[in-house]
Amino acid sequence: DTEVTQTPKHLVMGMTNKKSLKCEQHMGHRAMYWYKQKAKKPPELMFVYSYEKLSINESVPSRFSPECPNSSLLNLHLHALQPEDSALYLCASSQSLQGSYGYTFGSGTRLTVV
Amino acid sequence: RKEVEQDPGPFNVPEGATVAFNCTYSNSASQSFFWYRQDCRKEPKLLMSVYSSGNEDGRFTAQLNRASQYISLLIRDSKLSDSATYLCVVTIRGSTLGRLYFGRGTQLTVWP
Numbered sequence: 001d002t003e004v005t006q007t008p009k010h011l012v013m014g015m016t017n018k019k020s021l022k023c024e025q026h027m028g029h030r031a032m033y034w035y036k037q038k039a040k041k042p043p044e045l046m047f048v049y050s051y052e053k054l055s056i057n058e059s060v061p062s063r064f065s066p067e068c069p070n071s072s073l074l075n076l077h078l079h080a081l082q083p084e085d086s087a088l089y090l091c092a093s094s095q096s097l098q099g100s101y102g103y104t105f106g107s108g109t110r111l112t113v114v
Numbered sequence: 115r116k117e118v119e120q121d122p123g124p125f126n127v128p129e130g131a132t133v134a135f136n137c138t139y140s141n142s143a144s145q146s147f148f149w150y151r152q153d154c155r156k157e158p159k160l161l162m163s164v165y166s167s168g169n170e171d172g173r174f175t176a177q178l179n180r181a182s183q184y185i186s187l188l189i190r191d192s193k194l195s196d197s198a199t200y201l202c203v204v205t206i207r208g209s210t211l212g213r214l215y216f217g218r219g220t221q222l223t224v225w226p
Contacts, residue, residue, distance in 0.1 A: 031212050042201060042216035043158065050211050090157055099205040099212030102148045105157040 006091050006106035014114055015081060021109045023074040023091030031094040032074045033103065034066060036087045043090055049074060050097060081113045115140050120202050120217035127224055131192045135220045137185040137202030143209075147178055149187045150201040152219065158201055161187075192224045 004025045013019050023032070030051050035043035047066045048056035054066060063085075065077040074091055088110050092103035120137045127133050139147075147164035162169065164176040164185055175188040185202055202217035 033212075042218055043214075045213055048211050048213070055211050056213075088155075088157075094212045097211050098145070098207075099214055100146050102146070102150075102160045102163065102203070103212075103214060105159070108157050110155070 004091055004093055004104050004106035006089075006109055008109055009107065010110050010112075012112045012114060013078065013081065015083070017081075018077070018079045020078065021076040021089055021091075021111075023076075023106055024072055025093045025104070026072055027093060027095070027104070028071075029093035029095050029104070030071065031097050031099075032068065033092040033094070034074070034076055035090040035092060035105075037090060037108075038087050047076075078111075081111075083113050086112045116217075117141055117144075117206070117215040118202055118204055118217040120220050122218055122220060124221040124223060127192055127222070129192055129194060129224055129226055131224075132188065132190050133192055133222065134189075135187045135200055135202070135222075137187075137217055139183050139185070139202075139204050139215075141204075141206050142183065143207040144183070144204040144215075145207040146205040147185055148203040148214075149174075149176055149185075150203055150216075152199045152201060154198075161200070189222075192222075194224050194226060197222055197224050 032049045034046040037043040049068045052068045067075040088108045091106040149161040150158040151161045152158040168177045173190045177186045199219040201219045
């Protein structure tokens with residue numbers, strides 16, 4: 001299995017809703033990432049997990065809450081989002097903690113906040 | 115100053131053309147180098163890693179010039195299916211765990 005699987009593929013949520021994005025990989029990668037990508041922009045780093053521990057939070061607002069239940073799963077809990085949070089949310093994993101081999105990205109969740 | 119700079123294009127070329135993309139990076143501690151391809155509304159996919167000796171994968175050739183801090187991607191005999199955004203990506207020694215630094219991407223359209 002050489003894939004990163006993200007669900008759901010599309011999500012529309014209201015500003016008062018709570019929802020979760022899920023990410024799963026079975027490649028034994030110990031580094032996992034959440035990125036956010038707006039149209040015609042490169043991906044922006046949100047969170048880094050290393051060995052299931054949160055290593056980096058790139059000053060992301062608290063309405064985004066990551067969770068790593070085990071080495072294969074990564075969740076992103078969403079609450080009280082704003083319309084400007086609408087974007088493509090990408091999960092990625094890496095074989096190397098230095099990123100020496102690049103990442104494998106999931107297909108993303110396209111989020112629309114209404 | 116951005117870590118990675120790319121010409122955003124767009125590049126519009128006919129099928130069969132040869133096209134070259136360039137990218138510069140600002141941090142001399144940059145360690146690993148990649149070209150990613152991103153189709154519209156899809157995730158980035160690793161096209162190829164870039165090595166100091168240069169490397170080739172079929173119609174694609176990547177070059178790295180550490181002295182000039184410059185990376186290139188050459189696509190020969192362009193196909194319609196090559197239409198995408200090409201992202202120049204680097205890692206930096208000592209930075210956040212495996213963080214990738216992305217250029218803004220270069221858009222390529224190949225027309226028949």
